[in-house]
Amino acid sequence: MWGCCFSSWLISFLGNSTVRRRRYARFSAAAADCQNENWISGNSLYKRHPHLQRLEACDNSPWQLFPVLTYIIVSGLFQNPFVASRVLHICCNGDPPDLNFATVVFRQIRRPNLFSWNTIIKGFAESEDRRSIAFSFYRQMLDRGILPDKHTFPFLLTGCRPPSTAKSGKFLHAHCVVLGFSMDTFVQTALVNMYLGCGHKTDARHLFDKMTSRDIVSWTCLISGLIAGGHHEEALEVFKALRSDEGQSAVKATVATMVSAMAASAFLGALDHTRALHGNLEKTGYMADTFIGNSLINGYAKCGSIGSSSKIFQQMKDRDLLSWTAIISGFAANGMAQEALGAFAGMRAAGIVPDPVAFLAVLSACSHAGLVDEGVENFELMQRSYKLSPGLKHYGCMVDLFARAGLLRRACEFISAMPLRPSMAALGALLSACRAKGELELAEAVAGVIVSSGESASGAGVLLSNMYADESRWQEASLVRKKVTGGGLRKPPGHSWIEVEGVVYRFMVENGSDPHLKEIISALDAFAKDGRS
DNA sequence: ATAGGGTTAG
Structure with missing residues (x-):
């Protein structure tokens, strides 16, 4: 994007001949340095060319880069590998990174050094949708006879996240071993993270257990990775193991560690754990941290201790979007809809702009309490005043709102007016409302839609079968039930x-x-x- | 003589 802006800037810059002449002296000094094959770099480079120091001050603002970039290109200093790497680094770490321009810059480097390769690989590996390009750069690098170092692998491994499988990750693991980087703590941690991200929990645990020098990031990676994979109990066990390790080694839980442990404890609704973590945190200096405060609000709310949540919330110095959302959804989950709506008003009064998640919390408060008018009002507010388009979850919540209130007609109308394909959850909510109201015909129609959607319809089938049973229509009940179980469908057992x-x-x-x-x-x-x- | 792995709400 700003590659284009830069071209126009360059044209206007070079177009002025008086300015050009005035700057000639400075350029010719640089040109003299470019004849020299022994490139100077670092501090001595900046001393010789003070103009280059602007490179250090413009990481997030490409506009500030333009004058110095012009100087670099016109003078020929760009062919200094150190300078080229700095420019590339700025393109890859801007906000947002401009990977197209970075690629253009990279292609202009005659002999990219390892640092340049690492930088462009990192840029693409961290991108959302072009991670595979990082691998093709790695490939090109090997083809040109440049060997990776211990920095290359953590970059590449961060690119091995779902939906990609562990295949490329295993490939990289092999490279690490062969090239002798498999003992580096950073590389090992990145490998553990990669295996966890790809769902290979056993491999990750095995690797972690064999690590020679685990530091706190390794532990935190394991804990947060286990949580992301749904293994909350195991995450808490690992956290306990860390606690007993803390006595003997130099590792010490950080904010990130505590936040992850809190997330596991919150998911399990383990009030004792939450209290213990809170007690630990009071002894550290972490309580002032917004992340920590937010996770405590959420943790206590999930354990049903909403009073503690709101105490934490009130004591917090800096409340951000997540703090407000956490307290709103906490109130909502604990059946305190009026408090949730009050907190939402407080949030807007505090000048925090609600996002789709905040609105979801508000809508779910309304739906649980049967506040139909307030729900509709906020659903419209979200679109009208905040220009947010509702997602599947918001529509699902609205269907739930109508269905719980017994307004089946309104729920149906809402579903047919939806611009998105209704989610399974929305249809399921409607179906259970049908059972509550004994609307068998409507239930049959809804179940038909669910079956034709092609997704697993076991829940719907069981519900419909129960409805037939309610009406003593045993034949139909057993027929539906057989279809559910006979078609290889099995309702996952509740736990x-x-x-x-x-x-x-x-x-x-x-x-x-x-x-x-x-x-x-x-x-x-x-x-x-x-x-x- | 520039760089690396981890963090919360649905």
């Missing part, structure tokens, strides 16, 4: 977990393997008896 004295126990329906299942059932029976009396 839950409970934290008792700091230990998380997971249990499943249909699975007698848990040694505590009997205890759990008898405890539930006791609760049920209490409830009746």
